[in-house]
Amino acid sequence: MTGARRQFVLRVASLAIIVLVWALGAMAAGPRLLPSPLAVLSTMVEEAASGALFLNIAITLVRVGVAFGIAMLAGTALGILMGRSRTADDLFDLPLIVLLNLPALVIVVLAYIWAGLTETAAILAVAINKFPNTAVTVREGTRALDRGLDEVAQIYKFDRVKRLRHVVLPQLVPFIAAAARSGLSLVWKIVLVVELLGRPNGVGFEIGTAFQLFDVARILAYALAFVAVIVAIEFLMVQPFERRVTRWRPRAA
Amino acid sequence: MRLDADITSKLVRAANGADIEVLRDMRLAVEPGRLAALVGPSGCGKTTFLRCLAGLDTNFSGRIALPSEARLGMVFQEPRLLPWRTVDDNIRLAAPDATDAAIDQLLGALRLSGHRKHYPGELSLGLARRVALARAFAVEPDVLLLDEPFVSLDALLAQELRRELAALLGRRPVTTLLVTHDTMEAAQLADTVYVLSERPAHVIDQVDIAIRRIERSAAEVSDIAEDLDRRLGSSHSHA
Ligand SMILES: Nc1ncnc2c1ncn2[C@@H]1O[C@H](COP(=O)(O)OP(=O)(O)OP(=O)(O)O)[C@@H](O)[C@H]1O
Ligand SMILES: [Mg+2]
Numbered sequence: 001m002t003g004a005r006r007q008f009v010l011r012v013a014s015l016a017i018i019v020l021v022w023a024l025g026a027m028a029a030g031p032r033l034l035p036s037p038l039a040v041l042s043t044m045v046e047e048a049a050s051g052a053l054f055l056n057i058a059i060t061l062v063r064v065g066v067a068f069g070i071a072m073l074a075g076t077a078l079g080i081l082m083g084r085s086r087t088a089d090d091l092f093d094l095p096l097i098v099l100l101n102l103p104a105l106v107i108v109v110l111a112y113i114w115a116g117l118t119e120t121a122a123i124l125a126v127a128i129n130k131f132p133n134t135a136v137t138v139r140e141g142t143r144a145l146d147r148g149l150d151e152v153a154q155i156y157k158f159d160r161v162k163r164l165r166h167v168v169l170p171q172l173v174p175f176i177a178a179a180a181r182s183g184l185s186l187v188w189k190i191v192l193v194v195e196l197l198g199r200p201n202g203v204g205f206e207i208g209t210a211f212q213l214f215d216v217a218r219i220l221a222y223a224l225a226f227v228a229v230i231v232a233i234e235f236l237m238v239q240p241f242e243r244r245v246t247r248w249r250p251r252a253a
Numbered sequence: 254m255r256l257d258a259d260i261t262s263k264l265v266r267a268a269n270g271a272d273i274e275v276l277r278d279m280r281l282a283v284e285p286g287r288l289a290a291l292v293g294p295s296g297c298g299k300t301t302f303l304r305c306l307a308g309l310d311t312n313f314s315g316r317i318a319l320p321s322e323a324r325l326g327m328v329f330q331e332p333r334l335l336p337w338r339t340v341d342d343n344i345r346l347a348a349p350d351a352t353d354a355a356i357d358q359l360l361g362a363l364r365l366s367g368h369r370k371h372y373p374g375e376l377s378l379g380l381a382r383r384v385a386l387a388r389a390f391a392v393e394p395d396v397l398l399l400d401e402p403f404v405s406l407d408a409l410l411a412q413e414l415r416r417e418l419a420a421l422l423g424r425r426p427v428t429t430l431l432v433t434h435d436t437m438e439a440a441q442l443a444d445t446v447y448v449l450s451e452r453p454a455h456v457i458d459q460v461d462i463a464i465r466r467i468e469r470s471a472a473e474v475s476d477i478a479e480d481l482d483r484r485l486g487s488s489h490s491h492a
Contacts, residue, residue: 034273071328087342148329148333149333149335151307151309151333152327152329152333152335152347154308155307155309155325155326156325156347156388156392157271157328157347158346162346166335167335170335170336170337170338194361198293246337247335248336248337248338248339248372248373248374249336250372250374250375
């Protein structure tokens with residue numbers, strides 16, 4: 001346990017150093033450009049007390065969750081299809097490459113133009129940004145599937161659902177987890193842009209408003225509160241899930 | 254269930270694009286509840302033949318009399334267990350209809366009772382082979398296909414597993430095809446031994462063993478094995 005203790009101490013130390021550097025920077029730059037950690041904290045408390053902070057974070061989280069879910073499901077399905085079928089691969093490869101290289105901003109702006117400044121447009125724009133990356137990652141995993149286990153499933157007459165659940169998906173877990181991890185951080189960043197450009201609420205909208213008022217304390221308060229929530233999700237949900245689905249893997253003693 | 258195969262030709266495409274004929278006029282039949290052993294030179298096409306029988310490869314000319322509803326048990330050259338499922342789950346996934354009592358008995362007979370909650374990565378090769386065998390028996394197969402199921406185990410362990418296989422077959426006879434390169438193994442377990450030619454494989458010799466499996470003495474087994482070695486050797490020099 002000394003290893004875990006050491007890790008904890010080092011993490012706290014690095015956090016303390018960041019806050020210290022920030023405080024020094026705030027003194028040098030003045031409260032208008034860079035408010036002190038305490039000023040940001042008090043803004044955060046104010047926003048929390050009024051309920052606005054929680055409401056905006058909740059709205060943004062729902063958008064992140066829905067867009068992320070759509071992107072992961074569609075991307076995984078297309079990735080498996082493309083990994084298994086040559087025809088599907090040849091058919092979708094080029095559009096996928098185009099989509100992968102299309103700047104997020106272009107997709108967002110076009111979605112708003114074509115589908116109006118609506119919730120659906122916002123969420124779809126985010127999902128479309130993430131899903132090609134998931135498809136490509138899962139396709140790699142599908143290409144590496146073990147043929148031998150497929151044959152076992154055939155011999156013992158596994159139906160489609162059983163095959164997917166017990167043979168295919170367990171092999172894809174590392175790939176889906178990699179896509180999910182890079183996906184979560186990508187999706188929330190794009191959601192903020194989408195909110196800034198065309199939504200009347202959410203963390204991105206608040207930051208946009210604060211930008212117009214040059215209220216740096218509010219920008220930092222919202223940004224840090226939201227990052228804290230995302231990090232908590234990563235630690236409390238993504239990592240335990242990964243541990244659970246890979247517990248069969250023999251670990252180094 | 255009777256197993257009857259008549260493959261006139263089976264080609265495989267090599268990496269360089271050329272077609273290689275692996276099986277030609279490969280004919281054999283196994284009577285219900287009997288065990289036939291296939292012995293033949295390495296690379297002659299034994300695994301290819303089993304894959305055709307199992308329906309894993311349907312790209313051949315010829316005929317296999319095996320109804321599609323026939324239940325198959327197969328043990329591959331490697332154990333091929335699902336690494337992310339426990340021993341118990343590996344067996345139950347393949348045999349969802351097996352009763353708890355049947356699985357208990359099977360795992361007991363193969364001395365796996367203490368390993369039910371283990372993942373395949375935690376098992377030795379000998380144990381993993383046992384699980385593959387348990388899985389094949391758990392489905393109460395009509396036909397059992399075994400592809401060198403005891404290869405690369407030490408002699409003592411292989412012997413132990415052969416005894417366990419014989420005991421399982423004694424309790425519930427299954428039409429079985431056993432691929433092996435070990436003539437002792439064939440002599441010990443088979444009712445009939447088919448000797449195969451070099452590639453393209455076909456049957457060049459058939460040896461029926463009259464003495465029942467459980468009644469064969471060690472001396473008789475080694476006599477039969479010696480006879481098989483002779484036949485294999487002479488077929489080599491012809492080919
Ligand atoms: N996909 C393939 N591409 C090219 N050659 C193949 C392919 N599959 C099998 N072969 C060839 O066909 C022949 C028969 O292979 P098979 O695995 O059936 O032999 P085997 O009798 O089971 O050999 P072993 O005793 O080594 O297990 C081999 O010579 C092999 O090189
Ligand atoms: Mg083989």
